[in-house]
Amino acid sequence: MKKLLTSLTVASLLSLSAYSISAHEGKRYGDIEREIITDPSLTQQQKEDIKQIYKQTKQDLGIYRAEEKQVRVSMRPLMQSDSWDQVAVTNAVEQQMQLTLQLQLIRAKSKNQVFNQLSAEQQAQFMANRDDKKGTQRNGNSKRKIQRLVKALDLNSDQQTKLTVMMTKDKARRATNKEQVENVRAQLTAIIQAEEFDDSAWLALHAQNKQQKREMEVSKIKSRFDILSLLNADQGEKFEKMMKKSKQSKRNNKRDDDSNENEYLSN
Numbered sequence: 001m002k003k004l005l006t007s008l009t010v011a012s013l014l015s016l017s018a019y020s021i022s023a024h025e026g027k028r029y030g031d032i033e034r035e036i037i038t039d040p041s042l043t044q045q046q047k048e049d050i051k052q053i054y055k056q057t058k059q060d061l062g063i064y065r066a067e068e069k070q071v072r073v074s075m076r077p078l079m080q081s082d083s084w085d086q087v088a089v090t091n092a093v094e095q096q097m098q099l100t101l102q103l104q105l106i107r108a109k110s111k112n113q114v115f116n117q118l119s120a121e122q123q124a125q126f127m128a129n130r131d132d133k134k135g136t137q138r139n140g141n142s143k144r145k146i147q148r149l150v151k152a153l154d155l156n157s158d159q160q161t162k163l164t165v166m167m168t169k170d171k172a173r174r175a176t177n178k179e180q181v182e183n184v185r186a187q188l189t190a191i192i193q194a195e196e197f198d199d200s201a202w203l204a205l206h207a208q209n210k211q212q213k214r215e216m217e218v219s220k221i222k223s224r225f226d227i228l229s230l231l232n233a234d235q236g237e238k239f240e241k242m243m244k245k246s247k248q249s250k251r252n253n254k255r256d257d258d259s260n261e262n263e264y265l266s267n
Contacts, residue, residue, distance in 0.1 A: 041125070046117050053117070057110040067099055084225055086218070093217045101206060105199070108188070112197040123193070142171050152242060153235045162230055170223045177216055184209055 042050070075092050115123065146167055150160050184205065191202050206213075231239055 041122055049117050050114055053110055053113045057106060060106045061103060064099060064103060071096055071099060084222065086222075089221060090214065090218050093214055093221070097210070097214060097217070104206070105202065108192055108202055109197050111192045112194070115193050116195065127193075142167055149239075149242075153231065153238055155230075155235070159230050163227065166223060166226055170220075173216075173219055173223075177212070180209070180212065 071092075074095075115126075118126065146160075146164055149155065149163065153159075155163065187205055188202070191198055191205070228236065228239070
């Protein structure tokens, strides 16, 4: 169970959410590349130029691969603790945020370059497609999630009660932060879709929201930590399998739903 706690909590920590880059984004990179270069509206020259941008971005991201691995290694002893250490986790999140910021900047500049490879008509179509997708997005039903967990993990009444309280609090936390997250995303999108990428504006925006972002990530990890603490060894193994299956399903859905440059250029 302790190994499970370590792997899942570290995975949560390395998957900084909200308006941040996913630690696993690089694993979807090839799929995104194939989607955009096969867009029939792109000219051959656009495809070649975008391929070159992808190539350079991969090289730039690769510089930080060793640092990402080191962060994961250094976090494992921390997450094997039997008790929650707010200060230590906050420091770990701070370390990861500093690394993620570098990755985000590389990706943001690359997105800007790709966006500006598109014609005005292609840019307009991209933004229209993105707005359509926003309108069709659905939020998960927390009650159904709890019911699925209760059934799949065979939770007792005490576990059910505690899980319901935890997930209700987590939902309220996310709702509280939703407006701010969407506002930041809109500002980041404006920077990415400008004719010239403004490094200063992009970094300033992240600096302004750094404290809230750190608090959000620590709260998310604490929620996961608390849920895992409710489970016994057998339940923990089942939960791990459910997590892996859910993550893979989300990746597959994203590959199916994202059209051409939409995923690469969106936040």
